[in-house]
Amino acid sequence: MELQIGKEYSGFKLLERKQIDEINSCGMIFEHQKSGARLFYLENDDDNKVFAISFRTPPEDSKGTPHILEHSVLCGSRKFPVKEPFVELIKGSLNTFLNAFTFPDKTMYPVASTNDKDFSNLMDVYLDAVFYPNIYKTSQIMMQEGWHYEIEDKDAPINYKGVVYNEMKGAFSSPESILFRKISESLFPDTQYGLESGGDPYVIPSLTQEQFVNFHKKYYHPSNSYIYLYGKMDILDRLNFLNDNYLRNFDRQNIDSKIDIQLPFDIQRQMVIKYPILGNEKEEDKTFLSMNFVIGKATNSEEYLAFDILELLLLEMPSSPLKRAIIGAKIGKDVFGSFESSMLQTVFSIIVKNSNKDKAEEFKKVVVNCLRKLVHDGIDKKLIEAAINIKEFGLREANYQGYPKGLVYGMKCMDSWLYDEKPWIHLAYDANIQKIKSALTTSYFESLIEKYILNNDHSSILIVEPEKGLLEKNEKQVREELEKFKNSLSENQLEELIRNTQELKKRQSTPDSPKDLEKIPLISIDDIDHKAKKLEFEEDEECGVKVIYHPVFTNKIVYTNLYFNTSSVKQELIPYLSLLNTVLGRINTENYNYEDLSKAVDIYTGGITYSVETFSKNDSVDKFEAMLSIKTKVLIDNLPKLVELLEEIIKRSKFDDKNRIREIIDETKSRMEMIIFDRGHIVTANHLLSYFSNVGKYQDVVNGIEFYNFIVDLDKNFEQKAEEITNNLKEVAHSVFNKNNLITNITLDKENYDKNRKFLNTLYDNLDSGKVCHNNYKFDLTPLNEGIMTSGKVQYVSKAYNFIELGYKYSGSLQVLKAIANYTYLWNKVRVQGGAYGCFSSFQRNGNMFFTSYRDPNLKDTLKVYDEAGKFIENFNADDREMRKYIIGAISDLDYPLTPSVQGEKVFERYIKGIKYEDIQRERDEVLNTDVNEIKKYSSLINDVMSKNYICVLGNEEKIKQDKDLFNRLTNVFD
Structure with missing residues (x-):
């Protein structure tokens, strides 16, 4: 109808x-x-x-x-x-x-x-x-x-x-x-x-x-x-x-609820803001500089999309000219941009990290000169084509941070609807894309730069610089204000505050x-499919390379992932694997300089990404496979070009440009610093696993705190180590990129797979195929129990161990236990009563288990909550309705809808781990059949894990030093 x-x-x-x-x-x-x-x-x-x-x-x-x-x-x-x-x-x-x-x-x-x-x-x-x-x-x-x-x-x-x-x-x-x-x-x-x-x-x-x-x-x-x-x-x-x-x-x-319009400035404003660092951190190279411009209104759908592309073009690609100019002038060690479009007046920002305050004027001069040159000489048309293509590919996939596609569209429509324009103007983007593509033959982007950046006084220069002792000064001020407030209270007022605290805790x-509780609507277990969804796959072989193929409709996009076993790499060179995946596609090759290579990748593909991944063998504590993955997406017609580019990157990358390697190391260090501050709960939990788990240790060496320390060392000692870095990258690349290390994972519909299955043969035939020697890594696993100190105002508190090592087995019912731990015990104790922003638990098939907290004001109190979790589980009780809730919640995690590309990755993950459909179904059955008695039995598992007393905390220096007796060593994460 x-x-x-x-x-x-x-x-x-x-x-x-x-x-x-x-x-x-x-x-x-x-x-x-x-x-x-x-x-x-x-x-x-x-x-x-x-x-x-x-x-x-x-x-x-x-x-x-x-x-x-x-x-x-x-x-x-x-x-x-x-x-x-x-x-x-x-x-x-x-x-x-x-x-x-x-x-x-x-x-x-x-x-x-x-x-x-x-x-x-x-x-x-x-x-x-x-x-x-x-x-x-x-x-x-x-x-x-x-x-x-x-x-x-x-x-x-x-x-x-x-x-x-x-x-x-x-x-x-x-x-x-x-x-x-x-x-x-x-x-x-x-x-x-x-x-x-x-x-x-x-x-x-x-x-x-x-x-x-x-x-x-x-x-x-x-x-x-x-x-x-x-x-x-x-x-x-x-x-x-x-x-x-x-x-x-x-x-x-x-x-x-009208949103006011800020009138334009007559002259650019400058603002200086301080942020705290520890007393033993250096202040040099820790300032942020940004130039910021008010562009226009979010309701101008063409400019909204054009500036999203321009930000990518100028600042986010390896060949971005403004980024290259700023890095080349040594203004700072990392450069990135931002286009804030979820506000009535949109904002374009150029940001430099790891700089110094005295570089502010030079920063402004370099930006202006570079942009004037681009306006005068014109922007490289291939770069424009690459930026438009990569953005258009992203628009069509609508895959943003794992959110459902419908939510991505909903957030996008609010960028116009909230401001009294039609909600679909940013969703119906084809007409604007076509207008923007005129930039391939006109001065489209050059005109935008001239109008909105070079000739725009509604702008600011923001300097965010470090200051030692600032945190202590601010915290002292807060304590003094609270003490003054307390001293001003009458006896009755003080008793009232104590009563309020007690009543809140009681509530x-x-x-x-x-x-x-029964008023909260709840579906029936019968509303759940008791059969696990089967992800079909086929094993194939081309030129001696195993291919894992997942047949699914992909709208003519080919998802091709290359997985190279990395066990041929010497143990002392493992950190270089992550450095290798960081430099791939961003350095010169025999036939491309890195800027042209970047443009070609973005013109002909939807992107190529590189990472080191670990796959624990099913139900095994120690056995795992580590692989360097190269993940690609491309329209079927461009598959031959993708193969050519992959061969160029894998076979012909040149690791001799020391200046470029140095730039990438600087940027990597900068981005990891952001991750440590932003995702401290994951950083500490993963680092903690390295105390007792081989796979945890490996992950830390290639992606965690240990890899960050490795990058810091390379950054500090680059001049002495430059030759060594180059040689090690060459050696690791040679060890890994061998046909005998490779398994390919392809996601595509059956008809197009059959038509295109042999396109990769050229790549396979040109890979080295010599004998591969695999190493059996032995790590020194030590319970460091670190307090990792920062200038932050909150903590990230983690405690963990491996329950299989303690004699327990993995079961799907542990996912129900996870729901109970996360949303009843930890939520009430750590978040509601403790005031932390978040708290999480994890129970993995390989036996690794952890509790962790996010933006937590506490430390010792949170560890006490973890230690008392076993007692809570021992006394756990729930009626049938309450248990049904936890079971449904666990099934919800198992049944999260997957995009075609993620389905293909999931198929490969299960294949490498040795997880069969029967294992997935058994896990589901175990979830669905979990009862209170089974949960109560896990009290001993949690008690035993907690009694191992393996902890790691990232957070406020003063707070960690107050509880220094908890730790084996105190360290600073930043120098």
């Missing part, structure tokens, strides 16, 4: 319809007549359905109100009064996405599921949360999620606690995060974009309960809402549900009533 424009359906009037061929969807714009709610539906055949409700929420200050509300509305509502409906949904739904986001000007609540019933449940809980939250009933929600004074007895000091407070302390620990947050402040001093919607940790404690609820009253109304639906569904049923259950209860209001530790 085709809906009619102008007609009402359950109170929704259909205003417009548009076929969007680029995403094979039909877009429909509705308006709810009574409440004023806007709704956009993208109709298509995708079973992975997406719902989102968003509100325009421009901040009024930097107290973090939009962010704290994003957390808080999901802490109980009218129909679902449990303390954490969000967590109950994670435990017990088949969601393929469940989260919420705070942007500089909006708050977004998206969910996704492939199951119709589950999708309805998710919609219901989220809608009730945003319109009828329990924040009006209890101030303890804002205290927990935002901030509160914590004091347990009158002789103790007062502290600030709160999930968002600690999250933002962590965010403001990273210099990169500080930089990006201050760019907006430098460019938009008079509008909402100059404020911190996430919350400045030094300002958050001024937020009152009254301000908090008033923000919700003002902005969380259907008249200020943007409802998004995507996928294959009965839209009339969804509209009826929205109207009957929610929207008909609201009358249209005139809500002022946090009191279980929800079974009656309230």
